[in-house]
Amino acid sequence: MNHLERDEITMEASVDRGEHHNLVIVSNRLPIVLSKSRKQKWTVNLGSGGLVTALAPVLRDRGGTWVGWPGTAEGDTQEVNTLLQKHNKSIGYKLKPVHLTNSEIENYYKGFSNETIWPLFHDLIDHCKFKPEYWEAYQKVNKKFAAAVKETINDDDFIWIHDYHLISLISYLRKMGVKNKIGFFLHIPFPPTDIYTRLPWREEILDSLLEYDLIGFQTPRDRRNFIISVRTLVDDPEITGKGQVISIKRKSKVLRAGVFPISIDANEFANLAKTPEVRDKTWYLHENFPDQKLLLGVDRLDYTKGIPERLRAYRHAMRTYPELHGKLTFVQVVVPSRRDIYKYDALKMEIERLVSEINGEFSADGWVPIHYMYRSLSRSELSSYYSAAEIAIVTPLKDGMNLVAKEYCASNIEEQGVLILSEFAGTAAQMKTGAILVNPHDTVACAEAIFQAVHMSAEERKTRMRKLRRNIRRYDIFWWVESFLESAFSTDLGSFPVVADYNPLTDSG
Numbered sequence: 473m474n475h476l477e478r479d480e481i482t483m484e485a486s487v488d489r490g491e492h493h494n495l496v497i498v499s500n501r502l503p504i505v506l507s508k509s510r511k512q513k514w515t516v517n518l519g520s521g522g523l524v525t526a527l528a529p530v531l532r533d534r535g536g537t538w539v540g541w542p543g544t545a546e547g548d549t550q551e552v553n554t555l556l557q558k559h560n561k562s563i564g565y566k567l568k569p570v571h572l573t574n575s576e577i578e579n580y581y582k583g584f585s586n587e588t589i590w591p592l593f594h595d596l597i598d599h600c601k602f603k604p605e606y607w608e609a610y611q612k613v614n615k616k617f618a619a620a621v622k623e624t625i626n627d628d629d630f631i632w633i634h635d636y637h638l639i640s641l642i643s644y645l646r647k648m649g650v651k652n653k654i655g656f657f658l659h660i661p662f663p664p665t666d667i668y669t670r671l672p673w674r675e676e677i678l679d680s681l682l683e684y685d686l687i688g689f690q691t692p693r694d695r696r697n698f699i700i701s702v703r704t705l706v707d708d709p710e711i712t713g714k715g716q717v718i719s720i721k722r723k724s725k726v727l728r729a730g731v732f733p734i735s736i737d738a739n740e741f742a743n744l745a746k747t748p749e750v751r752d753k754t755w756y757l758h759e760n761f762p763d764q765k766l767l768l769g770v771d772r773l774d775y776t777k778g779i780p781e782r783l784r785a786y787r788h789a790m791r792t793y794p795e796l797h798g799k800l801t802f803v804q805v806v807v808p809s810r811r812d813i814y815k816y817d818a819l820k821m822e823i824e825r826l827v828s829e830i831n832g833e834f835s836a837d838g839w840v841p842i843h844y845m846y847r848s849l850s851r852s853e854l855s856s857y858y859s860a861a862e863i864a865i866v867t868p869l870k871d872g873m874n875l876v877a878k879e880y881c882a883s884n885i886e887e888q889g890v891l892i893l894s895e896f897a898g899t900a901a902q903m904k905t906g907a908i909l910v911n912p913h914d915t916v917a918c919a920e921a922i923f924q925a926v927h928m929s930a931e932e933r934k935t936r937m938r939k940l941r942r943n944i945r946r947y948d949i950f951w952w953v954e955s956f957l958e959s960a961f962s963t964d965l966g967s968f969p970v971v972a973d974y975n976p977l978t979d980s981g
Protein backbone atom coordinates (compact mmCIF):
# COMPACT_ATOMS: atom_id res chain seq x y z
CA MET A 473 0.00 0.00 0.00
CA ASN A 474 1.48 3.39 -0.92
CA HIS A 475 1.29 6.57 1.18
CA LEU A 476 -1.64 7.98 -0.74
CA GLU A 477 -3.72 4.87 -0.35
CA ARG A 478 -2.93 4.73 3.34
CA ASP A 479 -3.87 8.40 3.81
CA GLU A 480 -7.20 7.82 2.07
CA ILE A 481 -7.99 4.97 4.40
CA THR A 482 -7.05 7.15 7.37
CA MET A 483 -9.47 9.83 6.28
CA GLU A 484 -12.27 7.38 5.65
CA ALA A 485 -11.87 5.45 8.88
CA SER A 486 -14.16 6.86 11.52
CA VAL A 487 -12.27 7.86 14.64
CA ASP A 488 -13.43 5.78 17.56
CA ARG A 489 -11.67 6.37 20.84
CA GLY A 490 -14.07 4.12 22.66
CA GLU A 491 -15.97 7.09 24.06
CA HIS A 492 -18.83 4.78 25.01
CA HIS A 493 -16.68 2.64 27.23
CA ASN A 494 -15.83 3.47 30.82
CA LEU A 495 -12.13 3.51 31.52
CA VAL A 496 -10.38 1.51 34.22
CA ILE A 497 -6.77 2.57 34.76
CA VAL A 498 -4.51 0.24 36.70
CA SER A 499 -1.07 1.25 37.91
CA ASN A 500 1.16 0.20 40.79
CA ARG A 501 0.48 3.47 42.63
CA LEU A 502 -2.78 5.39 42.88
CA PRO A 503 -2.40 8.96 41.58
CA ILE A 504 -2.51 10.43 45.08
CA VAL A 505 -0.15 11.32 47.87
CA LEU A 506 -1.40 10.31 51.32
CA SER A 507 0.27 11.67 54.40
CA LYS A 508 -0.30 11.36 58.12
CA SER A 509 0.42 14.25 60.47
CA ARG A 510 2.03 13.86 63.89
CA LYS A 511 -1.48 13.97 65.35
CA GLN A 512 -2.34 10.96 63.15
CA LYS A 513 -4.55 13.06 60.84
CA TRP A 514 -4.56 12.01 57.18
CA THR A 515 -4.40 14.32 54.17
CA VAL A 516 -4.96 13.33 50.55
CA ASN A 517 -3.43 15.25 47.65
CA LEU A 518 -3.87 14.43 44.00
CA GLY A 519 -0.56 13.59 42.29
CA SER A 520 0.80 16.21 39.92
CA GLY A 521 2.47 14.08 37.21
CA GLY A 522 1.65 14.19 33.50
CA LEU A 523 -0.16 10.87 33.55
CA VAL A 524 -2.72 12.11 36.09
CA THR A 525 -3.13 15.42 34.26
CA ALA A 526 -3.89 13.60 31.02
CA LEU A 527 -6.01 10.78 32.32
CA ALA A 528 -8.07 12.58 34.98
CA PRO A 529 -10.28 14.51 32.46
CA VAL A 530 -10.84 11.35 30.39
CA LEU A 531 -11.80 9.44 33.54
CA ARG A 532 -14.14 12.21 34.62
CA ASP A 533 -15.80 12.53 31.17
CA ARG A 534 -16.38 8.85 30.61
CA GLY A 535 -16.67 7.76 34.17
CA GLY A 536 -14.10 5.39 35.45
CA THR A 537 -11.90 4.01 38.14
CA TRP A 538 -8.20 4.11 38.97
CA VAL A 539 -6.94 0.95 40.69
CA GLY A 540 -3.61 0.97 42.54
CA TRP A 541 -1.64 0.73 45.76
CA PRO A 542 -2.15 3.84 47.93
CA GLY A 543 1.50 3.71 49.02
CA THR A 544 0.63 3.21 52.69
CA ALA A 545 1.87 0.61 55.15
CA GLU A 546 0.15 -2.60 56.19
CA GLY A 547 -1.68 -1.31 59.27
CA ASP A 548 -3.54 1.60 57.67
CA THR A 549 -6.03 -0.32 55.49
CA GLN A 550 -9.36 0.63 57.08
CA GLU A 551 -8.58 4.29 57.57
CA VAL A 552 -7.31 4.63 53.99
CA ASN A 553 -10.43 2.96 52.54
CA THR A 554 -12.73 5.36 54.39
CA LEU A 555 -10.60 8.33 53.40
CA LEU A 556 -10.60 7.41 49.71
CA GLN A 557 -14.33 6.77 49.61
CA LYS A 558 -14.85 10.30 50.88
CA HIS A 559 -12.59 11.68 48.15
CA ASN A 560 -14.10 9.81 45.21
CA LYS A 561 -16.80 12.45 44.78
CA SER A 562 -14.51 15.47 44.81
CA ILE A 563 -12.02 13.85 42.43
CA GLY A 564 -14.75 12.95 39.92
CA TYR A 565 -13.82 9.30 39.43
CA LYS A 566 -13.35 6.29 41.69
CA LEU A 567 -10.12 5.36 43.44
CA LYS A 568 -9.89 1.66 44.23
CA PRO A 569 -7.05 0.83 46.61
CA VAL A 570 -5.11 -2.44 46.55
CA HIS A 571 -3.37 -2.87 49.90
CA LEU A 572 0.02 -4.54 50.13
CA THR A 573 1.56 -6.31 53.10
CA ASN A 574 5.08 -5.42 54.19
CA SER A 575 6.38 -8.67 52.74
CA GLU A 576 4.67 -7.93 49.40
CA ILE A 577 6.21 -4.45 49.33
CA GLU A 578 9.57 -6.07 49.98
CA ASN A 579 9.38 -8.88 47.41
CA TYR A 580 6.98 -7.68 44.70
CA TYR A 581 7.72 -3.92 44.68
CA LYS A 582 11.31 -3.53 45.84
CA GLY A 583 12.19 -7.04 44.74
CA PHE A 584 10.88 -8.28 41.41
CA SER A 585 9.77 -4.89 40.06
CA ASN A 586 12.76 -2.82 41.08
CA GLU A 587 15.61 -5.30 41.47
CA THR A 588 14.76 -7.63 38.59
CA ILE A 589 12.67 -6.08 35.82
CA TRP A 590 13.81 -2.45 36.23
CA PRO A 591 17.58 -3.13 35.82
CA LEU A 592 17.06 -5.92 33.24
CA PHE A 593 14.88 -3.75 31.00
CA HIS A 594 17.50 -0.95 31.26
CA ASP A 595 20.21 -3.40 30.08
CA LEU A 596 21.93 -3.37 33.49
CA ILE A 597 22.25 -7.09 34.02
CA ASP A 598 24.82 -6.73 36.84
CA HIS A 599 22.20 -4.98 38.97
CA CYS A 600 19.64 -7.80 38.58
CA LYS A 601 18.57 -10.22 41.29
CA PHE A 602 16.75 -13.31 40.04
CA LYS A 603 15.13 -14.62 43.22
CA PRO A 604 12.30 -17.19 43.08
CA GLU A 605 10.65 -15.57 46.12
CA TYR A 606 10.50 -12.25 44.23
CA TRP A 607 8.78 -13.94 41.28
CA GLU A 608 6.33 -15.68 43.60
CA ALA A 609 5.39 -12.39 45.26
CA TYR A 610 5.05 -10.70 41.84
CA GLN A 611 2.54 -13.38 40.81
CA LYS A 612 0.67 -13.14 44.09
CA VAL A 613 0.34 -9.36 43.91
CA ASN A 614 -0.64 -9.39 40.21
CA LYS A 615 -3.37 -11.86 41.15
CA LYS A 616 -4.45 -9.58 44.00
CA PHE A 617 -4.68 -6.63 41.58
CA ALA A 618 -6.69 -8.83 39.18
CA ALA A 619 -9.23 -9.60 41.90
CA ALA A 620 -9.56 -5.87 42.68
CA VAL A 621 -10.01 -5.01 38.98
CA LYS A 622 -12.60 -7.77 38.52
CA GLU A 623 -14.58 -6.41 41.47
CA THR A 624 -14.78 -2.97 39.94
CA ILE A 625 -15.44 -3.52 36.20
CA ASN A 626 -18.50 -3.77 34.01
CA ASP A 627 -18.55 -5.91 30.86
CA ASP A 628 -18.00 -3.02 28.51
CA ASP A 629 -15.17 -1.17 30.30
CA PHE A 630 -11.78 -0.67 28.67
CA ILE A 631 -8.97 -1.68 31.03
CA TRP A 632 -5.67 0.15 30.61
CA ILE A 633 -2.79 -1.32 32.62
CA HIS A 634 0.41 0.64 33.22
CA ASP A 635 3.97 -0.49 33.44
CA TYR A 636 6.33 -3.22 34.46
CA HIS A 637 4.92 -3.89 37.93
CA LEU A 638 1.78 -5.40 36.46
CA ILE A 639 2.70 -7.33 33.31
CA SER A 640 1.20 -10.64 34.53
CA LEU A 641 -2.09 -9.02 35.54
CA ILE A 642 -3.81 -9.89 32.27
CA SER A 643 -3.15 -13.62 32.68
CA TYR A 644 -5.02 -13.63 36.00
CA LEU A 645 -7.85 -11.50 34.61
CA ARG A 646 -8.34 -13.89 31.69
CA LYS A 647 -8.19 -16.89 34.05
CA MET A 648 -10.89 -15.21 36.14
CA GLY A 649 -13.05 -15.04 33.01
CA VAL A 650 -12.67 -11.31 32.27
CA LYS A 651 -13.35 -10.77 28.56
CA ASN A 652 -12.97 -6.98 28.37
CA LYS A 653 -10.64 -5.28 25.93
CA ILE A 654 -7.32 -4.72 27.73
CA GLY A 655 -4.41 -2.44 26.82
CA PHE A 656 -0.94 -2.20 28.37
CA PHE A 657 1.64 0.60 28.22
CA LEU A 658 5.29 -0.06 29.04
CA HIS A 659 6.84 3.16 30.40
CA ILE A 660 10.36 1.73 30.47
CA PRO A 661 12.42 0.34 27.55
CA PHE A 662 12.07 -3.21 26.26
CA PRO A 663 15.57 -4.74 26.21
CA PRO A 664 17.37 -6.49 23.34
CA THR A 665 16.73 -10.25 23.14
CA ASP A 666 20.13 -11.41 24.43
CA ILE A 667 19.44 -9.46 27.62
CA TYR A 668 15.75 -10.32 27.88
CA THR A 669 16.46 -14.04 27.63
CA ARG A 670 18.52 -13.99 30.87
CA LEU A 671 15.23 -13.68 32.73
CA PRO A 672 14.35 -17.10 34.21
CA TRP A 673 10.64 -16.29 33.70
CA ARG A 674 11.05 -15.00 30.12
CA GLU A 675 8.36 -17.30 28.65
CA GLU A 676 5.78 -16.42 31.31
CA ILE A 677 6.33 -12.66 30.94
CA LEU A 678 6.21 -12.85 27.13
CA ASP A 679 3.09 -15.04 27.22
CA SER A 680 1.37 -12.43 29.36
CA LEU A 681 2.40 -9.58 27.07
CA LEU A 682 1.00 -11.49 24.09
CA GLU A 683 -2.39 -11.80 25.78
CA TYR A 684 -3.11 -8.06 25.65
CA ASP A 685 -5.27 -6.54 22.91
CA LEU A 686 -2.97 -3.54 22.54
CA ILE A 687 0.51 -2.96 23.87
CA GLY A 688 2.17 0.45 23.71
CA PHE A 689 5.92 1.10 23.62
CA GLN A 690 7.74 4.40 23.98
CA THR A 691 9.88 4.07 20.82
CA PRO A 692 10.25 1.94 17.68
CA ARG A 693 13.47 0.56 19.21
CA ASP A 694 11.52 -0.95 22.13
CA ARG A 695 8.89 -2.45 19.86
CA ARG A 696 11.58 -3.85 17.58
CA ASN A 697 13.31 -5.49 20.57
CA PHE A 698 9.98 -6.96 21.66
CA ILE A 699 9.26 -8.35 18.19
CA ILE A 700 12.69 -9.97 17.96
CA SER A 701 12.09 -11.65 21.34
CA VAL A 702 8.69 -12.84 20.14
CA ARG A 703 10.25 -14.29 16.96
CA THR A 704 12.98 -15.93 19.04
CA LEU A 705 10.88 -17.45 21.80
CA VAL A 706 7.46 -18.03 20.25
CA ASP A 707 6.45 -20.52 17.54
CA ASP A 708 5.18 -19.10 14.25
CA PRO A 709 4.05 -15.60 15.16
CA GLU A 710 2.45 -13.83 12.19
CA ILE A 711 3.52 -10.19 12.12
CA THR A 712 1.80 -7.78 9.74
CA GLY A 713 1.52 -4.04 9.20
CA LYS A 714 3.91 -1.15 9.19
CA GLY A 715 3.80 2.19 10.95
CA GLN A 716 2.63 3.27 14.35
CA VAL A 717 0.54 0.17 15.02
CA ILE A 718 1.24 -3.34 13.76
CA SER A 719 -0.36 -6.66 14.47
CA ILE A 720 1.07 -9.89 15.90
CA LYS A 721 -1.02 -13.01 15.47
CA ARG A 722 -0.29 -16.12 17.45
CA LYS A 723 -2.64 -19.10 17.33
CA SER A 724 -5.94 -17.25 16.97
CA LYS A 725 -5.07 -14.29 19.22
CA VAL A 726 -4.20 -10.93 17.68
CA LEU A 727 -2.15 -8.39 19.60
CA ARG A 728 -1.62 -4.88 18.31
CA ALA A 729 1.74 -3.35 19.12
CA GLY A 730 2.08 0.41 18.83
CA VAL A 731 4.59 3.17 19.38
CA PHE A 732 3.28 5.99 21.59
CA PRO A 733 6.01 8.30 22.92
CA ILE A 734 4.66 9.69 26.19
CA SER A 735 4.80 13.42 26.72
CA ILE A 736 3.80 16.30 28.97
CA ASP A 737 1.17 19.02 29.06
CA ALA A 738 3.42 21.38 27.09
CA ASN A 739 1.09 24.40 27.42
CA GLU A 740 0.95 24.01 31.17
CA PHE A 741 4.76 24.19 31.42
CA ALA A 742 4.91 27.18 29.06
CA ASN A 743 2.20 29.00 31.01
CA LEU A 744 3.84 28.26 34.34
CA ALA A 745 7.08 29.79 33.08
CA LYS A 746 5.16 33.01 32.31
CA THR A 747 3.70 33.48 35.81
CA PRO A 748 5.03 36.37 37.94
CA GLU A 749 6.10 33.93 40.66
CA VAL A 750 8.31 31.93 38.31
CA ARG A 751 9.63 35.04 36.56
CA ASP A 752 10.65 36.48 39.96
CA LYS A 753 12.36 33.27 41.01
CA THR A 754 14.17 33.08 37.66
CA TRP A 755 15.35 36.65 38.07
CA TYR A 756 16.73 35.85 41.53
CA LEU A 757 18.58 32.85 40.17
CA HIS A 758 20.28 35.04 37.58
CA GLU A 759 21.14 37.55 40.32
CA ASN A 760 22.64 34.78 42.46
CA PHE A 761 24.85 33.55 39.64
CA PRO A 762 26.06 36.82 38.06
CA ASP A 763 27.92 36.54 34.73
CA GLN A 764 27.55 32.79 34.74
CA LYS A 765 25.75 30.34 32.53
CA LEU A 766 23.80 27.60 34.26
CA LEU A 767 24.05 23.96 33.25
CA LEU A 768 21.11 22.06 34.74
CA GLY A 769 20.58 18.38 35.58
CA VAL A 770 17.29 17.22 37.17
CA ASP A 771 16.82 13.54 37.93
CA ARG A 772 15.27 11.01 40.21
CA LEU A 773 18.04 9.26 42.15
CA ASP A 774 18.57 6.25 39.91
CA TYR A 775 21.58 4.47 38.44
CA THR A 776 19.93 4.55 34.98
CA LYS A 777 20.07 8.36 34.91
CA GLY A 778 23.85 8.54 34.41
CA ILE A 779 24.52 11.14 37.13
CA PRO A 780 28.11 10.05 38.06
CA GLU A 781 29.01 9.78 34.35
CA ARG A 782 27.68 13.33 33.84
CA LEU A 783 29.68 14.67 36.79
CA ARG A 784 32.83 13.11 35.33
CA ALA A 785 32.08 14.76 31.98
CA TYR A 786 31.68 18.13 33.69
CA ARG A 787 35.00 17.57 35.51
CA HIS A 788 36.63 16.74 32.17
CA ALA A 789 35.21 19.95 30.67
CA MET A 790 36.62 21.96 33.59
CA ARG A 791 40.04 20.33 33.19
CA THR A 792 40.09 20.76 29.41
CA TYR A 793 38.59 24.25 29.08
CA PRO A 794 39.87 26.45 31.95
CA GLU A 795 38.13 29.43 30.31
CA LEU A 796 34.85 27.95 31.64
CA HIS A 797 35.97 28.45 35.27
CA GLY A 798 33.79 31.05 36.92
CA LYS A 799 31.61 31.18 33.80
CA LEU A 800 29.66 27.93 33.96
CA THR A 801 27.93 26.58 37.08
CA PHE A 802 26.44 23.13 37.17
CA VAL A 803 23.17 22.87 39.13
CA GLN A 804 22.36 19.20 39.77
CA VAL A 805 19.01 18.47 41.42
CA VAL A 806 18.37 14.93 42.58
CA VAL A 807 15.00 13.85 43.88
CA PRO A 808 15.13 11.08 46.53
CA SER A 809 13.77 7.77 45.26
CA ARG A 810 13.56 4.08 46.31
CA ARG A 811 15.39 4.95 49.51
CA ASP A 812 15.70 1.55 51.12
CA ILE A 813 17.32 -0.26 48.21
CA TYR A 814 21.05 -0.69 48.86
CA LYS A 815 22.16 0.24 45.31
CA TYR A 816 20.48 3.64 45.66
CA ASP A 817 22.35 4.46 48.89
CA ALA A 818 25.63 3.52 47.25
CA LEU A 819 24.79 5.71 44.25
CA LYS A 820 23.97 8.68 46.48
CA MET A 821 27.32 8.31 48.20
CA GLU A 822 29.15 8.11 44.87
CA ILE A 823 27.42 11.27 43.59
CA GLU A 824 28.18 13.19 46.78
CA ARG A 825 31.83 12.11 46.74
CA LEU A 826 32.21 13.27 43.12
CA VAL A 827 30.49 16.61 43.81
CA SER A 828 32.79 17.30 46.72
CA GLU A 829 35.92 16.22 44.79
CA ILE A 830 35.05 18.47 41.83
CA ASN A 831 34.18 21.41 44.06
CA GLY A 832 37.43 20.83 45.97
CA GLU A 833 39.44 20.82 42.75
CA PHE A 834 37.98 23.92 41.05
CA SER A 835 36.24 26.23 43.57
CA ALA A 836 37.65 29.75 43.50
CA ASP A 837 36.80 33.07 45.19
CA GLY A 838 33.11 33.74 44.53
CA TRP A 839 32.55 30.61 42.43
CA VAL A 840 31.49 27.09 43.35
CA PRO A 841 31.39 24.85 40.24
CA ILE A 842 28.55 22.55 41.35
CA HIS A 843 25.38 23.38 43.26
CA TYR A 844 23.95 20.09 44.40
CA MET A 845 20.43 19.70 45.79
CA TYR A 846 19.07 16.42 47.10
CA ARG A 847 15.35 17.07 47.43
CA SER A 848 12.09 17.37 45.59
CA LEU A 849 11.35 20.79 44.10
CA SER A 850 7.93 22.45 43.92
CA ARG A 851 6.48 22.93 40.42
CA SER A 852 7.30 26.64 40.44
CA GLU A 853 10.87 26.08 41.69
CA LEU A 854 11.42 23.46 39.00
CA SER A 855 9.99 25.79 36.37
CA SER A 856 12.27 28.65 37.43
CA TYR A 857 15.35 26.40 37.20
CA TYR A 858 14.21 25.26 33.74
CA SER A 859 13.72 28.91 32.71
CA ALA A 860 16.99 30.13 34.17
CA ALA A 861 19.28 27.41 32.82
CA GLU A 862 21.05 28.23 29.54
CA ILE A 863 21.81 24.52 29.09
CA ALA A 864 20.07 21.35 30.27
CA ILE A 865 22.02 18.11 30.39
CA VAL A 866 19.88 14.96 30.25
CA THR A 867 22.18 11.98 29.90
CA PRO A 868 20.58 8.73 31.10
CA LEU A 869 22.40 5.49 30.30
CA LYS A 870 19.00 4.26 29.15
CA ASP A 871 15.52 5.72 29.64
CA GLY A 872 12.05 4.78 28.42
CA MET A 873 11.38 8.40 27.46
CA ASN A 874 12.62 11.08 29.94
CA LEU A 875 10.16 13.82 30.65
CA VAL A 876 12.71 16.24 32.11
CA ALA A 877 14.05 16.87 28.57
CA LYS A 878 10.54 17.72 27.37
CA GLU A 879 9.73 19.84 30.43
CA TYR A 880 12.91 21.89 29.94
CA CYS A 881 12.06 22.68 26.31
CA ALA A 882 8.39 23.42 27.01
CA SER A 883 9.44 25.86 29.77
CA ASN A 884 12.00 27.56 27.52
CA ILE A 885 9.70 30.33 26.31
CA GLU A 886 12.60 32.61 25.32
CA GLU A 887 13.81 29.80 23.01
CA GLN A 888 17.44 30.40 23.91
CA GLY A 889 18.22 27.19 25.83
CA VAL A 890 20.35 24.28 24.63
CA LEU A 891 19.51 20.64 25.33
CA ILE A 892 22.30 18.06 25.62
CA LEU A 893 20.60 14.69 25.34
CA SER A 894 21.63 11.05 25.63
CA GLU A 895 21.24 8.90 22.52
CA PHE A 896 19.81 6.26 24.81
CA ALA A 897 16.86 8.26 26.14
CA GLY A 898 13.59 7.44 24.37
CA THR A 899 13.27 11.20 23.86
CA ALA A 900 16.23 11.12 21.45
CA ALA A 901 14.04 9.43 18.86
CA GLN A 902 11.94 12.58 18.60
CA MET A 903 14.48 15.27 19.37
CA LYS A 904 17.62 14.40 17.46
CA THR A 905 17.67 17.45 15.20
CA GLY A 906 17.16 20.04 17.91
CA ALA A 907 19.28 18.62 20.71
CA ILE A 908 23.01 17.92 20.88
CA LEU A 909 23.04 14.12 21.08
CA VAL A 910 25.74 12.41 23.12
CA ASN A 911 26.79 8.97 24.24
CA PRO A 912 26.67 9.32 28.05
CA HIS A 913 29.55 6.83 28.44
CA ASP A 914 31.82 9.04 26.32
CA THR A 915 33.29 11.49 28.85
CA VAL A 916 35.28 13.41 26.24
CA ALA A 917 32.36 13.81 23.82
CA CYS A 918 30.06 14.94 26.66
CA ALA A 919 32.63 17.51 27.78
CA GLU A 920 32.90 18.76 24.19
CA ALA A 921 29.12 18.97 23.97
CA ILE A 922 29.10 21.16 27.10
CA PHE A 923 31.72 23.43 25.51
CA GLN A 924 29.76 23.53 22.23
CA ALA A 925 26.55 24.42 24.09
CA VAL A 926 28.23 27.27 25.98
CA HIS A 927 29.48 28.78 22.72
CA MET A 928 26.49 28.14 20.48
CA SER A 929 25.28 31.27 18.66
CA ALA A 930 21.95 32.82 19.65
CA GLU A 931 20.61 32.13 16.16
CA GLU A 932 21.44 28.41 16.26
CA ARG A 933 20.01 28.10 19.77
CA LYS A 934 16.75 29.62 18.59
CA THR A 935 16.48 27.39 15.50
CA ARG A 936 17.13 24.25 17.50
CA MET A 937 14.87 25.10 20.44
CA ARG A 938 12.00 26.09 18.10
CA LYS A 939 12.13 22.67 16.47
CA LEU A 940 12.12 20.95 19.83
CA ARG A 941 9.22 22.99 21.17
CA ARG A 942 7.16 22.52 18.01
CA ASN A 943 7.53 18.76 18.29
CA ILE A 944 6.61 18.71 22.00
CA ARG A 945 3.56 20.91 21.45
CA ARG A 946 2.33 18.71 18.61
CA TYR A 947 2.89 15.39 20.34
CA ASP A 948 1.82 16.32 23.84
CA ILE A 949 0.31 14.14 26.58
CA PHE A 950 -3.21 14.61 25.22
CA TRP A 951 -2.08 13.33 21.80
CA TRP A 952 -0.58 10.34 23.64
CA VAL A 953 -3.82 9.43 25.44
CA GLU A 954 -5.94 9.95 22.32
CA SER A 955 -3.73 7.97 19.99
CA PHE A 956 -3.53 5.05 22.43
CA LEU A 957 -7.31 4.93 22.88
CA GLU A 958 -7.89 5.42 19.15
CA SER A 959 -5.57 2.51 18.39
CA ALA A 960 -7.37 0.32 20.90
CA PHE A 961 -10.73 0.85 19.23
CA SER A 962 -9.90 1.42 15.57
CA THR A 963 -10.32 -1.40 13.09
CA ASP A 964 -7.54 0.04 11.00
CA LEU A 965 -3.84 -0.81 11.29
CA GLY A 966 -0.85 1.48 11.09
CA SER A 967 -2.71 4.54 9.88
CA PHE A 968 -2.02 6.83 12.80
CA PRO A 969 0.34 9.76 12.60
CA VAL A 970 3.77 8.24 12.95
CA VAL A 971 6.04 10.53 14.95
CA ALA A 972 8.64 11.51 12.42
CA ASP A 973 12.28 12.29 12.96
CA TYR A 974 13.54 9.11 14.59
CA ASN A 975 17.19 8.70 15.40
CA PRO A 976 18.71 6.02 13.20
CA LEU A 977 21.17 5.15 15.95
CA THR A 978 18.50 4.19 18.43
CA ASP A 979 15.66 3.42 16.05
CA SER A 980 16.98 1.81 12.95
CA GLY A 981 14.17 -0.63 12.31
Ligand code: ADQ
Pocket residue numbers: 659660734770771772805806807847848849850854871872873874875876879898
Ligand atom coordinates in the same frame (compact mmCIF):
# COMPACT_ATOMS: atom_id res chain seq x y z
P1 ADQ B 1 11.03 8.40 35.59
O1 ADQ B 1 12.14 7.41 35.60
O2 ADQ B 1 10.57 8.86 36.90
O3 ADQ B 1 9.77 7.86 34.75
P2 ADQ B 1 11.20 10.94 33.97
O4 ADQ B 1 10.47 10.69 32.71
O5 ADQ B 1 12.43 11.76 33.79
O6 ADQ B 1 11.65 9.63 34.72
O7 ADQ B 1 10.24 11.70 34.96
C1 ADQ B 1 10.72 12.25 36.16
C2 ADQ B 1 9.71 13.27 36.69
O8 ADQ B 1 10.14 13.64 38.00
C3 ADQ B 1 9.66 14.52 35.84
O9 ADQ B 1 8.32 14.88 35.63
C4 ADQ B 1 10.39 15.57 36.69
O10 ADQ B 1 9.84 16.86 36.60
C5 ADQ B 1 10.21 15.04 38.10
N1 ADQ B 1 11.39 15.41 38.91
C6 ADQ B 1 12.65 15.00 38.74
N2 ADQ B 1 13.46 15.57 39.66
C7 ADQ B 1 12.68 16.34 40.43
C8 ADQ B 1 12.91 17.17 41.59
N3 ADQ B 1 14.10 17.31 42.15
N4 ADQ B 1 11.86 17.79 42.10
C9 ADQ B 1 10.62 17.65 41.57
N5 ADQ B 1 10.35 16.89 40.51
C10 ADQ B 1 11.35 16.24 39.95
C11 ADQ B 1 9.43 6.66 34.03
C12 ADQ B 1 10.43 6.21 32.96
C13 ADQ B 1 10.72 7.35 31.99
C14 ADQ B 1 9.40 7.83 31.37
C15 ADQ B 1 8.35 8.10 32.45
C16 ADQ B 1 6.97 8.35 31.83
O11 ADQ B 1 11.64 5.78 33.57
O12 ADQ B 1 11.60 6.95 30.97
O13 ADQ B 1 9.63 9.03 30.66
O14 ADQ B 1 8.21 6.99 33.32
O15 ADQ B 1 6.60 7.30 31.00
